[in-house]
Amino acid sequence: MKIKYSVVVITGANRGLGAQFATQMLERGAARVYAAARRPESVDVPGVEPISLDVTDQQQVEEAARAVGQADIVINNAGFSSFARLIDGEMRDIRREIDINYFGALRMVRAFAPAMRKRGRGAFLNVSSVMAWLGYEHSNSYGASKAANWAMSNGLREELAGAGIQVSSMLLGSTDTDMMAGIDVPKNRPDELVATALDQFEDGVNEILADDAATILKAGLSGDPGRFVE
Ligand SMILES: NC(=O)c1ccc[n+]([C@@H]2O[C@H](COP(=O)([O-])OP(=O)(O)OC[C@H]3O[C@@H](n4cnc5c(N)ncnc54)[C@H](OP(=O)(O)O)[C@@H]3O)[C@@H](O)[C@H]2O)c1
Numbered sequence: 001m002k003i004k005y006s007v008v009v010i011t012g013a014n015r016g017l018g019a020q021f022a023t024q025m026l027e028r029g030a031a032r033v034y035a036a037a038r039r040p041e042s043v044d045v046p047g048v049e050p051i052s053l054d055v056t057d058q059q060q061v062e063e064a065a066r067a068v069g070q071a072d073i074v075i076n077n078a079g080f081s082s083f084a085r086l087i088d089g090e091m092r093d094i095r096r097e098i099d100i101n102y103f104g105a106l107r108m109v110r111a112f113a114p115a116m117r118k119r120g121r122g123a124f125l126n127v128s129s130v131m132a133w134l135g136y137e138h139s140n141s142y143g144a145s146k147a148a149n150w151a152m153s154n155g156l157r158e159e160l161a162g163a164g165i166q167v168s169s170m171l172l173g174s175t176d177t178d179m180m181a182g183i184d185v186p187k188n189r190p191d192e193l194v195a196t197a198l199d200q201f202e203d204g205v206n207e208i209l210a211d212d213a214a215t216i217l218k219a220g221l222s223g224d225p226g227r228f229v230e
Contacts, residue, residue: 001073001123001166002202004029009064009071011055011108012078014042016177017127020194021075022048028198034068036078055104065111074112075125076105076149081142081179094141101145106152116165123166125201125208126153130173133217134228157206168206170197173213 008025012018013035022035022045033048040050053064055078065071080100082093105126116122128150131143153169160167174180176187188211197210209215 005031006072007032008073009034009068010075010077011036013037017190018077019045020190021077024194024198056099058107061107061111070115071112073123074108076108077127078104083138084141086140089141097142097145102148105149117163120164125168127170130171130213130217166204168201168208170208170210171214172210
């Protein structure tokens with residue numbers, strides 16, 4: 001899906017990767033960029049149109065879809081990691097990850113897809129994570145929610161086949177945003193990562209491997225997952 005002249009909606013566009021997506025969409029010639037955020041006053045990207053949107057609120061999602069009308073591209077970027085463990089983390093945190101990372105994206109798709117289907121044109125970019133493919137300390141309940149997001153993209157691609165709608169899933173490893181602020185590991189630069197992802201998105205890639213971690217883990221998926229356990 002070409003970005004030039006397109007109408008784009010980005011969730012969680014007030015910071016981190018969402019703000020980068022908004023910036024680079026404008027740089028690539030998008031006609032209009034709706035920067036959706038829970039606090040639209042916190043959106044700080046010149047040239048975008050901030051809109052109020054909590055992806056856990058069905059009514060707000062439907063209102064956003066009505067307000068935007070016809071979107072060419074929806075980027076389901078909003079995400080949350082509680083760093084809860086599966087075995088003894090708070091169920092409230094684990095549910096919240098699923099509600100934002102899976103149901104939030106699904107709510108957006110269900111609200112925006114009907115207008116795309118009518119026009120026979122549109123694209124979703126669903127931001128998953130390499131944690132969908134890997135067990136890692138304090139990222140496992142988050143990983144389960146991102147695996148659901150990844151499976152959602154595979155399923156939507158099948159359900160929307162022939163409708164003229166691109167469904168891209170984006171896989172990435174640790175990147176230097178607030179989400180990873182407390183974690184001392186090597187990190188991607190958000191600007192470089194988003195540029196790589198958008199190049200692939202514009203090429204119509206279904207599964208966007210946005211960094212080396214995604215590429216290496218994808219290549220190793222046929223191996224025994226037990227080999228990652230220390
Ligand atoms: N950074 C990484 O290493 C990494 C790795 C793999 C995947 N990802 C994924 O990349 C995406 C962007 O993450 P990031 O690194 O930019 O994280 P971030 O800096 O923590 O930003 C998260 C964004 O999601 C928004 N958000 C959270 N809950 C929301 C809700 N209920 N409704 C609407 N917006 C909500 C936040 O808004 P508020 O400001 O209102 O909280 C914020 O804009 C996420 O899906 C994340 O899971 C990140």
